[in-house]
Amino acid sequence: MNPTEIPLKSPSSVTDLSIGDVEQVERALIDASTRVPVLMFYASAVVWLLLGTLLAAFTSFKLHSPDLLSNVAVMTWGRIRPAHLNVMLYGWASNVGMGTAIWLMARLCRTTLRHPLLLVTGGGFWNLGVLLGICGILMGDSTGYQWLEFPSYAAWTLFVGYSLIASWAVLMFRFRRGDPIYITQWYLLAAFLWFPWMYLAAQTMLFVVPVQGVLQAAVNWWYANNLLFLWFGSLALGTAYYMIPKVIGRPVYSYHLAAIGFWTYAFFASWTGMQRLVDGPFPAWMITASIAAMILCIIPVATVGLNHHMTMRGYFPLMRYSPTLRFTVFGAMSYTAFSVLGVVMSLRSFARYLQFSEVSVAYSHLGLYAFFSMIMFGAMYYIVPRLVGREWRFASLIKIHFWASVYGIGLMTLMLLAGGMVQGMNMDNPSLPFTESTQSVLPYLRGRSLSGILMTVAHFVFAYHFLLMLLGLGRTASVPTFLNPVNPDPEDVIAH
Amino acid sequence: MKGFTPLVLGIFATLAFSWLGLAYIPDLQIGHLDPQSDEEGTDIYPMPKSGMAERGRRIYVANGCFYCHSEQLRADYAAADIDRVRDAALSPPPKWGDRRSAPRDYIFDRPALLGKMRMGPDLANIGKAAPAEEEAAPPQPSPANPANPPAPGASPAAANASPPPANAAAQQNAKPAAQPSTPPAPGASPAAANASPPPANAAAQQNAKPAPQPPNPPAAAASPAQAAAAPSPAASPSESPVPYSAAWHHQHLYAPRSLNLDSDMPAYKFLYEKRRVGGEQSADAINLRGEGAPGEGWEIVPTYDAKCLVAYLMSLNQSHPLNEVRSAVPPAASPAAAKPAAK
Numbered sequence: 001m002n003p004t005e006i007p008l009k010s011p012s013s014v015t016d017l018s019i020g021d022v023e024q025v026e027r028a029l030i031d032a033s034t035r036v037p038v039l040m041f042y043a044s045a046v047v048w049l050l051l052g053t054l055l056a057a058f059t060s061f062k063l064h065s066p067d068l069l070s071n072v073a074v075m076t077w078g079r080i081r082p083a084h085l086n087v088m089l090y091g092w093a094s095n096v097g098m099g100t101a102i103w104l105m106a107r108l109c110r111t112t113l114r115h116p117l118l119l120v121t122g123g124g125f126w127n128l129g130v131l132l133g134i135c136g137i138l139m140g141d142s143t144g145y146q147w148l149e150f151p152s153y154a155a156w157t158l159f160v161g162y163s164l165i166a167s168w169a170v171l172m173f174r175f176r177r178g179d180p181i182y183i184t185q186w187y188l189l190a191a192f193l194w195f196p197w198m199y200l201a202a203q204t205m206l207f208v209v210p211v212q213g214v215l216q217a218a219v220n221w222w223y224a225n226n227l228l229f230l231w232f233g234s235l236a237l238g239t240a241y242y243m244i245p246k247v248i249g250r251p252v253y254s255y256h257l258a259a260i261g262f263w264t265y266a267f268f269a270s271w272t273g274m275q276r277l278v279d280g281p282f283p284a285w286m287i288t289a290s291i292a293a294m295i296l297c298i299i300p301v302a303t304v305g306l307n308h309h310m311t312m313r314g315y316f317p318l319m320r321y322s323p324t325l326r327f328t329v330f331g332a333m334s335y336t337a338f339s340v341l342g343v344v345m346s347l348r349s350f351a352r353y354l355q356f357s358e359v360s361v362a363y364s365h366l367g368l369y370a371f372f373s374m375i376m377f378g379a380m381y382y383i384v385p386r387l388v389g390r391e392w393r394f395a396s397l398i399k400i401h402f403w404a405s406v407y408g409i410g411l412m413t414l415m416l417l418a419g420g421m422v423q424g425m426n427m428d429n430p431s432l433p434f435t436e437s438t439q440s441v442l443p444y445l446r447g448r449s450l451s452g453i454l455m456t457v458a459h460f461v462f463a464y465h466f467l468l469m470l471l472g473l474g475r476t477a478s479v480p481t482f483l484n485p486v487n488p489d490p491e492d493v494i495a496h
Numbered sequence: 497m498k499g500f501t502p503l504v505l506g507i508f509a510t511l512a513f514s515w516l517g518l519a520y521i522p523d524l525q526i527g528h529l530d531p532q533s534d535e536e537g538t539d540i541y542p543m544p545k546s547g548m549a550e551r552g553r554r555i556y557v558a559n560g561c562f563y564c565h566s567e568q569l570r571a572d573y574a575a576a577d578i579d580r581v582r583d584a585a586l587s588p589p590p591k592w593g594d595r596r597s598a599p600r601d602y603i604f605d606r607p608a609l610l611g612k613m614r615m616g617p618d619l620a621n622i623g624k625a626a627p628a629e630e631e632a633a634p635p636q637p638s639p640a641n642p643a644n645p646p647a648p649g650a651s652p653a654a655a656n657a658s659p660p661p662a663n664a665a666a667q668q669n670a671k672p673a674a675q676p677s678t679p680p681a682p683g684a685s686p687a688a689a690n691a692s693p694p695p696a697n698a699a700a701q702q703n704a705k706p707a708p709q710p711p712n713p714p715a716a717a718a719s720p721a722q723a724a725a726a727p728s729p730a731a732s733p734s735e736s737p738v739p740y741s742a743a744w745h746h747q748h749l750y751a752p753r754s755l756n757l758d759s760d761m762p763a764y765k766f767l768y769e770k771r772r773v774g775g776e777q778s779a780d781a782i783n784l785r786g787e788g789a790p791g792e793g794w795e796i797v798p799t800y801d802a803k804c805l806v807a808y809l810m811s812l813n814q815s816h817p818l819n820e821v822r823s824a825v826p827p828a829a830s831p832a833a834a835k836p837a838a839k
Contacts, residue, residue, distance in 0.1 A: 062762065063615070066752075070762040077762050078560020140558030144607040173500065181503065190507040197511050205519060206607075212527050213602035215519075217610045222518045230511065266507065270514035279574035280610055281597040286522055352575050356566055356614035427614060430579035434617045435758035441615075442760070 026110070031386045033112040034103050037119040039387055041099030042380060043470065044127050046463050048091025053452075053459045055084035060449045064442050074138045082149040083137050089147060089227070090158065091130045093372060095123075097235035098165060100379045101188045103387075104242055105169060108185050109176030118168045125161025129154050145206055145216070147224040152207060159199060166192045183258045187238030190266065194230040198223050214281050218274060225273030228367055233269065236331060236375040237304060243328045243378055244311055248318055253310035257303050265300035268293045275346035278355055294346045301339040308332050321482040323398045327378030330406065334370035341366060341417075353428050358441060359420030362413050369455075370409045377401070377462070384466065385481075390474025392465060392481040399483055401462045408454035415451065419444025526599045532819060541816040544604045545808070552808025555801050557607065559764065566611030567620045567812065571596040582617065582625055583739060590625035590740065592618050593814060595823040601814045616761055623813040625740040737783075745806040746780070746798050751788050767802035770794055 062068050062077045069075045106113045113119075133154030136142070142149040150158065169192045173185075181189075202223035205211050211219060245252050252258060271293035274286045312329065319326045341363055345354045354360070381398065385391050392398060419441040426437035468474060475481065533540045545553070556562065569577040569592060578596065581589035597620055602608040611618075736755060737743035744755070750768050752759040768782065773795045780803075781795040790796050798806070817823050 063760075066760055066762040071765045073559070073766040076559055076764065076766070078563055079558070081560055081563055140555075142557055142560065144557035144562065144609060146563075146612065181500070186503060189503065193504065193507050194511050197508070197515075201515055201519065210606060211519075211523055212529065213605055213608050214599045214610065215523055215527050216606065216608045218522055219519050222514070226511070226514070263506065263510075266510040267513075270511050271517065274518060276612065277610065279570040280568050281599050281601065283522065283525060283599075286518060289517065348574065352570075355570075355575070356612070358613075360612060428576045430576045430581070433584060433758075434580065434582075435756065435760075438615055438760045439758055 027107070030106050030110070030112050031103075033116070034106045035387045037113065037116050037123065038099045038103045038383065039470070040120060040123050041095050041102065042384065042466070044123065045092050045095035045099060046466050048087050048095060048130065049459055050463055052084055052087035052092050053456050055080055055087060057449070057452045057456055059084050060445070060452045064445045064449065073140065079138050079140065079142070082142055082146075083134050085147070086133055086137065086149055087130070088368065090133070090150075091127075093232055093368060093376070095126070096376045096380065097191075097232065097372075098123075098126075100239055100376060100383065101169070101191065101235055102165075103383050104184055104239065105172050105188060108182050108242070109172055111172070111175045111177055113172075114175060115168055115171065118164050118171075122161045122164030122168065125157055125164065127161075129156075129158030129161055132157055143207070145202075145220045147227060148202060148206065148220065152203075155203060155207075159196070159203075162196060162199070166196060182242075183252065183255070183262065184238040184242040186262050187234045187241065190262075191231055191234035191238070194226070194234070194270075198226045198230065217277060217280070218282060218286065221276045222273040225276065226270055228364075229269035229272065230266075232368060232372045233265075233335075236372045237265075237335070239375050239379045240308065240328050240332050240335075243324055243375075243382060244308055244332070247322050247325045247328075247382070248312065248315040250311060250315065253307050257307045261300045261303035261307065264296070264303070268296040268300065272297065272342075272346075275342075275351075276360070278346065278348060278351035291346045291348070294343050297339055298343065301336055305332070305336050320484050321486055323392070323395075323402070323481070323483055324378045324382040326402060326483065327374050327381065330402075331371050331373075331375035331378065334366060334374065334409075338363070338366040338371050353424035354420060355424070356427065357420035357424035358416045358444070359424065362416035362420060365409065365416070366413055369405075370413070374405065374409075377405070380466070384469050385474065388469050388472065388474060390469060390472060391477050391479070393468050393474050394465065395481050395483050397461050397465045398481065401458050401465070402483075404454045404458035404461070408451045408458060411451035411454065412448050415444045415447040419448070529600050529603050531603065532600065541818070542601060542604060545811045548804045548807040549811040550808075551801075552804035552806070552811075553605075553609075555767070555805040556609070556808055562609040562611050564611075564613055564615035564761070565617065565619045566614055567608075567618065568597045568610045569593045569595070569618060569620050569814070577618065580618075586739060591621075593621040593624075595814070595817070595821050597814055598818050598821045600818055600820070619809065619812050620814050621812065622740065623810040624815045626810055627738045627741050742806050742810060743780075743782075745809055746802065747782050747784065749802065749805070750782050750796060751784055754784060754786075754788065764802075767799055767805065768796050769799055770796050 059077065059081045062070070062080065066077065070077070073079070102113070102119065129150070133150030136151040136154050137149050141151040143151060148155070169189070173189060202219055205219045206216055210216065241252065241258065272290050274282065274290035275294050276290075278287055278291075280287070308329075316329075319329055341359075344350055345359055345363060381392065422444070423437045423441035426432050426440050427434070531540050531542055572578055574596075578591065578593050580592045582592060583589060601620075602610075737747055746768075748755050748759075748761075749764045751763055751765075752761040770790055771794070773781075773793055777795050778797050781797050784790065784796065
């Protein structure tokens with residue numbers, strides 16, 4: 001199909017013809033009301049993203065050059081790594097996810113944002129918690145539970161901040177207009193309710209009344225996996241369910257499919273986690289239950305994938321123009337890859353080799369970056385112009401961001417998968433010395449560092465572009481910034 | 497979707513269900529285990545760790561050791577963990593372990609550091625790999641006697657095990673005289689005797705204890721503390737410390753690649769202190785030759801944190817048989833006991 005034949009409209013005006021000017025004004029009012037809190041979440045997210053990227057690059061280099069700056073306690077690998085992870089989880093991903101969720105909530109509840117002070121205070125506490133936590137980790141105060149390394153003072157600051165944000169979200173829901181709750185709202189509401197549930201449960205069972213021995217590890221991975229699926233996963237899927245139909249101006253293919261996808265996701269994804277501990281010192285039924293849940297997760301993955309695909313059918317060429325669509329569709333596709341890898345590596349016959357290898361790092365990055373972060377980038381490309389009243393300045397920067405991210409995460413996944421397999425095979429061969437397994441993965445880790453450079457470039461370009469928008473240096477145009485010229489008369493449309 | 501209430505209830509119920517299944521019910525099943533003992537109530541395993549080792553766990557956590565080292569062994573049908581030897585050049589080569597890990601091994605651990613990655617070897621039994629009696633380190637020639645003739649012949653074995661440090665100062669008797677290849681712990685291998693003949697010097701009377709029993713005493717609390725508190729008398733400049741002894745751990749933490757060129761571990765120099773030798777050299781000073789050596793008149797000594805960390809490492813020992821787990825080398829305990837964690 002010739003892409004120019006598609007009725008390409010600016011995303012916000014897709015439904016204008018049927019809705020009319022009143023709604024248009026109303027929507028502008030809603031957007032304006034969300035401006036301060038959402039931009040605050042976004043700005044802090046981007047700052048954390050840059051910090052996390054630098055920490056990531058440092059972590060990656062130190063892994064194959066262990067003597068790099070290792071003589072200072074703060075800089076030791078075992079502190080930089082959890083600092084990177086937590087900056088990304090709670091600094092970048094949670095902030096950007098909450099910012100997007102707030103905006104989507106206001107839009108979908110069709111009400112102006114009430115109590116912005118609640119949100120701003122909550123966001124402040126949240127960021128303070130992250131800052132305290134990172135300092136705590138670097139000073140050697142880590143708790144020793146993966147994804148929960150924040151010491152208690154930081155964890156509770158974080159939670160106070162979160163409670164304020166979540167109470168806002170529930171309040172918002174009460175003020176909503178129009179009863180059909182859109183799919184996105186299911187996911188967002190669920191994420192907002194699940195997070196405190198799992199966070200409190202994990203904090204209680206690990207620190208307040210700690211469970212015995214190996215159960216700590218079970219609770220730890222129950223939390224970590226649910227954070228990945230039910231918090232980040234729900235935020236990203238909800239966003240994708242909004243952005244894809246919105247940008248192409250076409251309703252979601254099937255509501256029923258979406259409902260099936262949502263409830264099976266809630267039901268099966270929440271039971272995963274123990275597959276990360278395959279053949280560990282646990283009753284086998286726990287692990288088997290999680291492996292089964294992991295396999296059953298193919299149902300929600302397939303339904304969501306099918307739904308998105310059918311919605312997009314015939315509109316894929318639009319990815320040539322819309323940055324939002326391009327990032328979101330890439331993220332949605334990565335969701336499938338992420339889930340398939342998750343199933344494969346949880347199967348016992350594969351876990352034998354992959355369990356203690358770099359493959360699990362590939363898995364986490366596939367989920368948190370290729371799936372979650374890419375969808376969030378897409379959402380930011382959509383939302384930020386509506387908040388600052390300017391369009392993105394340079395299409396070229398968006399392209400650099402996209403391709404550097406895609407090649408970066410692609411290379412990283414390939415390197416870690418291939419390296420992890422080699423490492424795992426060698427590790428499971430007792431006739432080889434153990435160092436053979438670590439030595440054999442080093443070349444791949446160097447390749448991974450290369451991919452880190454690409455992603456660092458991507459993030460700095462994005463941050464610069466975002467800063468331009470914050471400073472009001474975006475384009476003043478009525479047409480969004482497309483990645484490629486849309487009509488034969490380029491001067492009107494292209495960015496520069 | 498119809499309405500708000502069913503949605504919220506469903507959201508709540510799904511996670512509650514998973515919490516019930518994966519956190520609450522397992523807690524009922526394995527959340528309240530007691531140490532095992534024999535009929536007389538002795539031979540209790542596991543035991544709480546000493547205070548030093550518990551402090552060492554904090555150091556271990558603070559510096560993220562658990563991101564690269566697991567502390568769990570999988571069963572023989574699931575992986576090759578218990579077939580793996582720690583160092584093939586030692587005789588007998590210490591294994592990673594004789595049996596899989598079980599929930600009962602961890603009942604006093606907080607946090608239980610099972611680990612998710614092995615960029616370094618598993619440490620579930622690293623304490624067991626220590627020489628049988630820590631104090632029974634081999635007689636070392638005193639530092640005052642650097643002209644100790646290196647024992648020839650054993651070096652090829654040493655080369656493949658743990659490559660000798662790449663020090664430029666090869667002219668001093670840096671060729672480790674069979675050191676990495678033969679554990680000189682008396683009783684472990686008589687061959688050690690001919691490889692490095694113990695000269696009857698000042699250090700010799702310290703290890704008068706013959707230490708005949710090869711397996712480590714299972715009392716996990718006792719040995720590591722004294723091991724770290726009183727590390728083996730300073731090894732001579734010409735010798736690497738006995739593998740997996742406290743002195744070895746200290747040198748390994750301070751300069752990993754001085755013991756194993758292939759090691760990918762960062763150095764933890766910040767856990768050590770470089771200071772001037774006042775009078776006699778400290779007993780626990782690290783003996784590093786060649787690159788990284790502290791230089792004349794200086795010595796490198798572990799801080800208290802480093803001693804605690806090593807105490808923790810040396811307390812890691814799951815070698816005691818458990819009734820519910822079959823060991824690779826069936827000990828006195830019933831070998832065919834039921835395995836709760838079996839597939």
